[in-house]
Amino acid sequence: MVIVMGTVKLDPAKLEAAKPAMARMVAASRAEPGCVAYAYAQDLLDPATMHVAEQWKDRAALTEHFATPHMAEWRGVMGGLGLTGRDLRVFEADEGLPI
Template sequence: MTLIIAGTVRVPPQNLETFRPHMLAMLSASRAEDGCLEYSYAEDVAEPGLIRVFEAWRDQACLDAHFQTPHMATWRSHWLQFGVSDRRLFAYETATERAL
């Protein structure tokens, strides 16, 4: 089973450039974790400041370990400073995948 995390967060558009190094640090550290299959952020083309989140984890245990990492604590500590809000993430359990 693969665990997919998908959703959005908001960052005021004027804060995106100064927040970008923190996003890159989080991506790099998360992608290096055991069980991380995919970890991505993308700004919505039609809605500046809306960040689309997509993650894939080998299983729940790997995601649970991710939540306990020092880089996750550092990541969350920056949210207030940069105005991160409206976090809407959902977990999906998948049994199979196929190319389209």
């Protein structure tokens, strides 16, 4: 299992305009065969911060994700979304246990 966690900061003035592109990215990513989970969540105390949480069945699935047409589109529109910061990390993990 591969987990991607982190944050993306957007220009607050462009946040509403960015949401359709983010929704397309989430929907397309969730449809990938190696995707276990994929989500963006707005921070309650800092609305310009989006939390990113992704789970992939393995490193190969994440590598395939980076090569998809929707990832290419996402890279193309990110600059126009008012991206002001990004801190994403990749973690290797087991399947985990229920709490």
